[in-house]
Amino acid sequence: MSIIPGNNEIVFFLGAGASVAAGVPETFGMVDSFKERISSQPGNLHALNKIVDILKRNDEHGKVDIELLLETIERLDNRDKDILLKFFNITNYVLEGYVDKKPLKEELKDFIKESGIVEGSKIRYLEPLLGFIAENRPLDVFSVNYDVCIEQFCNVYKKEYVDGFDIGWNPKLFERTDVDIRLFKLHGSVMWYRTDRGDYVKLPIRSHNAETRLITGEKAESLILYPMRKWEYAEPLLELLIDLKRKLEKAKFVFVIGYSFRDEHIRRIFWDSSRKNKELVVFLISPNSDEIYSNRLRDYEIPGISHAFSSNFEYEKFDAAAPSELARRVICLPYKFENMFPLLKNHFLKKLKEGLVRESDLLNRENKGEIVEWWSCLKPFAECEYMGKFNEILSRVDWNEFSKNRELALEVSFIATLNCLSHQNIVEAEGWFKKFMDCFNIYRVENIRVETRSQPESIYLGFTLTESSYVGAYQSIGTIQRLYEISKLKVLLFDENKNQKIEEIRYKIEQFYNYLLLWKVGGVLLTDYIGFRELKYSRLIEELKKEYEKYKTQYSQEQHTKVNKILKEIETEELRGIFGGSVLTVELVS
Secondary structure, rough: OOOOOOOOOOOEEEHHHHHHOOOOOOHHHHHHHHHOOOOOOHHHHHHHHHHHHHHHHHHOOOOOHHHHHHHHHHHHHHHHHHHHHOOOOOOOOOOOOOOOOOHHHHHHHHHHHHOOOOOHHHOOHHHOOHHHHOOOOEEEEEEOOOOOOOHHHHOOOOOOOOEEOEEEEEHHHHHHHOOOEEEEEOOOEEEEEEEOOOOOEEEEOOOOOEEEEEEHHHHHHEEEOOHHHHOOOOOOHHHHHHHHHHHHHHOOOEEOOOOOOOOOOHHHHHHHHHOOOOOOOEEEEEHHHHHOOOOOOOEEEEEEEEEEOOOOOEEEEEEEEEEEEEEEEEEEEEEOOHHHHHHHHHHHHHHHHHHHHHHHHHHHHHOOOOOOHHHHHHHHHHOOOHHHHHHHHOOOHHHHOOOOHHHHHHHHHHHHHHHHHHHOOHHHHHHHHHHHHHHHHOOOOEEEEEOOOOOOOEEEEEEEOOOOOEHHHHHHHHHHHHHHHHHHHHHHOOOOOOOOOHHHHHHHHHHHHHHHOOOOOOOEEEHHHHHHHHHOOOOHHHHHHHHHHHHHOOOOHHHHHHHHHHHHHHHHHHHHHHHHHOOOOOOOOO
16 A cells, blocks of 8 residues: 655646546547447447437436446446346347457447547647646646546656556655656556466557467456546556545645546545545536535435325435535536646636635734734635635625725626626626616716817716715726636637627727727827717717817807717717617716
8 A cells, every 4th residue: 555755735637637638538429439330330329329319208308428338338248147137038139149359348348448649739728737746746637538648748747657657556656756746547547457376567559459379478457446446456446546636635626627426435435534624625627516516525315314204194304416526515616628728827716715715814903802904805716716616705794894895806706797698697697787886876977077178178987986986987997907808718718609798898908998099198188089979979969069169269168068068978978889779788977
């Protein structure tokens, strides 16, 4: 049993979704790819189509992934050994009679192995790992994938790794601290083999077959834990599970990438480790992260603790769910890994650490009897999308008081709105959007003034924060620019699968930002103003020219008011054109 030195606070845990960008098909897509591979084998293809059709009819979503397919094929192949079938009188086997040169099970195993061979040119998306290695060397990476993405990454970027093998299995290698990555492959690898004598060897050869023969004459089979074999004894894999538990009990942050937690033994390792390690926070990165968290991580079942009356008034047992230790300690990031990986270290992790430091400081001060302002934690937790912690802090905040801090409340409510839209929480998004609009409505065109100097004549546009507080366009542009950058980042995270609502909000904020740029120096020359508004507002500009000439000839407060009224009408219409009737609705007061 290996005892791994070091106290790194970061652990990476890779599932199938972490390898999609390298060209390894995701588990559902692999089924279609396998069909194409055996398209020239009529017997195997016919059998495969029948199996897939039956599995689809019995799946809630009508989907079949490669692991379920292989598990089914292995069970069918060993049907004579299945004791349950002895209790049924089955006379018709739907796959009877299919013949091909190579059994379907062996074809599928070879296909899975072949899919795990990755070209070095396809792993550039993993480049952000270099930043993590620089600060957390050696970096601990656990993987349930059979592919060689991490091995190729180390080859391309000249990084040294250990995976427990030299010529044979040697777990003492994990005790080394002079390497860049310690790679723990929990379900085996396309390069690992078990010989028919029970030895474990690593063969970095480009073989597309699940079985090979050594120079000694021994037969060796890929050491890969297919679904039916996940509890089969294999020394390296059992030791690696223990290593996972030990690392999770010490780490602060674990990045789970593209993994669905369908393996119950791994799910329980995470639960048990988080019970001992109260500081552990999990980043769950997957387009389906919210569903995975809700269905497989947040709660665990307690069998038979509850009872209910059945229709015939007899007691009936059923399983109840209780919050797991990971409840509210998981940050769900519903994005493609390759899109958000460049932001993981210097945005999401950085903001999380900032929020945790602030929270710890405030808690210490509160324990000393001091009055603390919990709202200062809201922004960093919102920025890293730690919504469990965000909502916990929010429960301690009086929003009406907090919203008096207009700029910060504006940013927090804006980020919360986009987060809820990212996670498809439409009702919550509407509530946060209302809070955002309450803050955003400080930008009302209420203060436009014209100043006539000897030369030049300038127009100044201003907004009122309250009846007695004033902010100009120059003062506002920094806040609006931050909102624009936040919304632009969100759009980039979604890539081609855009969230339409977020895209619309980003576009409106961008328009308003560009609008403010016209006024950023505080004033606009009248001649310039007429130039960029004349084409769109020709009638109002003509009125402005006439009234302004009267204003210049003989100043009066009445004439000044007339000029301002025309200017306010033009700018109100301009802002209505940006916001009115779409995502944002801004009440413009004239």
